[in-house]
Amino acid sequence: MKLPGKIALFIGGTVFGSAGFKLLASKDARKVYTHITAGALRCKDQVMHDVETVQESCSDILADAKAINEARAAKEEAAFIEDRAGNEISDPS
Numbered sequence: 173m174k175l176p177g178k179i180a181l182f183i184g185g186t187v188f189g190s191a192g193f194k195l196l197a198s199k200d201a202r203k204v205y206t207h208i209t210a211g212a213l214r215c216k217d218q219v220m221h222d223v224e225t226v227q228e229s230c231s232d233i234l235a236d237a238k239a240i241n242e243a244r245a246a247k248e249e250a251a252f253i254e255d256r257a258g259n260e261i262s263d264p265s
Contacts, residue, residue, distance in 0.1 A: 195201060
């Protein structure tokens with residue numbers, strides 16, 4: 173590509189960029205940005221609601237799992253104590 177062609181591309185890009193900046197700064201564009209931002213905020217609110225719901229479910233699951241493990245440990249301890257007491261009775265040493 174010759175030097176005049178490169179200069180023409182540079183000038184064309186500069187003009188196109190300047191027009192783009194004016195277009196992006198227009199009132200209509202600002203309305204579009206505002207609506208897009210409002211939609212993003214609604215989406216964020218819904219995601220945060222869903223995250224809270226999942227966290228609550230996880231908390232419930234964790235509490236249930238702890239209760240199951242505590243009941244199991246108590247049952248195993250009671251069985252151990254019964255077994256130990258039964259061995260002491262049958263072992264007349």
